[in-house]
Amino acid sequence: MADPGVPLSYLAYDLRSGSYLGRLPLAGVTFGSQLLNPGTLSGTIDIASAAVQALAPLSLTAPARTVIAVDYMGALIWGGIIWPRYYKYDGQSRQLQVTATELWSYLQQRDQATDYSAPPFSGITGPSTYMPIWDASHTSVPEGGPGVYDPTLLAWQIISDALNQVTDGNILGGLGIAANGYTTAASYIASGTQTPQANYLTANYPYSSIQQVHSMVNLLASNGIGTGFDYAVDIAYSSGPGSVPVGTVNLSYPRRGRTYAQNQLVLNCGNAISYDIPEDGTQVGNTIYEQGQSGSLVVSQNIIPLQGGYPVLEQIKSRANIQSANVLNVLSAMGVSDLATGSFPVATPSVTLDLFSSSVPLGDFIVGDNVRLIVPASDGLGGVFDPRFPSGLDREFRIIGMTAQVADAGQSKLTLNLAVPPVVVAAGPQV
């Protein structure tokens, strides 16, 4: 069992109702999150111990019907569903190994609730009522025609139908859905500048080629900055520690998380346990060919790397899944976003810190936030701190993944995976 001083506890809730089941005596816990990809928690329970047996560990960890939430000092920082549970009986081991995947994984086991072959109508609304969320932008032009729509709203309608219009098809007593914090599509659209302006898409999803909710939303979300959005399911106590947990599907346009100017998070590599900085030139493209459907092609080029001495490096991106009345606008937006991330060799640093005493504390950041990454120039004794960065490094990066390793004894570690934050123009190498 973990050190009693460690301010983390693991709580079990019923998946459907959200009712409290008990506290789990997990050991050797590792949990994490990734942007756009549900992260996992794994830990073990020693069921040979009589104290543990008294807690009914088997009913607290039943797969596909239990939520594990991680409480850090009275706030929930992670929530996931137990999918696999593993037990092996042999000469010594009586350990139950539990793996939970973040709440979004529920949508990996749900399919579209109805037919969306003729938007703005669906199998649920019938052929005369417009879908209220899908068409909240009132852009089914011509009236009742296929139209172009905000991709965030398409995702919202698909998720809402799957969760709210199917009996017994919701979790934690009912997940809420919010886009940029707005819980109604009308107020989200009314918020104006923080919604897509010209990059609306056309989409239809016939029931005959039924798809998983996660893959439909993931495809819409991974359309690059400006068109796509980020998503996650967040969990929190409804009113203070120990109360019923609340889950919300948060869709964030144009991105999830805050900039350094907003959160003031500084990641000082001078205090890190270790860090590594891989750089990859194989995916570099300063000239991008965006191929859309029916022969549409948009070429985008970033001339800054060419002026800086790089040769032309080309990438072809197939966007056959994109349908839109203004497909060229959408493709150019994607070209710009691909150039922003791929014009220079891609650097994806990861930094390992102490879990409980780092400058980026657990619970004070979310995956998607930017941080200011600093490598000091000098070691304070007149020497260079790190010969890889002779004059130091001070640059804004984005947290795209985190892993917390809670040691049963000794040092617990937090690893942050970083990437270049979404920007409009790439002006130089990333590190």
Place this chain on the structure above:
Amino acid sequence: MADLRFDQSTFLAHRAREAAKIGPPKPPQHVALPGAKAAVAHDRLLAYQDAELDSDAITERVNERWRAENAELLAEHSRWVAGPYVAALEDARKAEIEAAAKALRTRALFEEIMREREQGS
């Protein structure tokens, strides 16, 4: 006996009827915003939005309130981090270094004995 020969259109028709019975989705009582340490009551969220606060600003307010409510716990945590936790880490590191040194000493001694034996024979 119920007809089990469900095809796609009958399934969709069932689901549409079911959906009509369920009615439009109800607004949640509480909303968990990204990064917020406590959920926001829905009516308070709406009031904040009417005051033209965006999602980040609301989260910041929620977290400020959480920090005020949990000030004691936070102080206790920082004491733990600065004191017993760091001490435990240092002890663990010291033990690790000592174990490594002991292993090195043992190996050196062993090598010395082996050398002496080779020279002696």
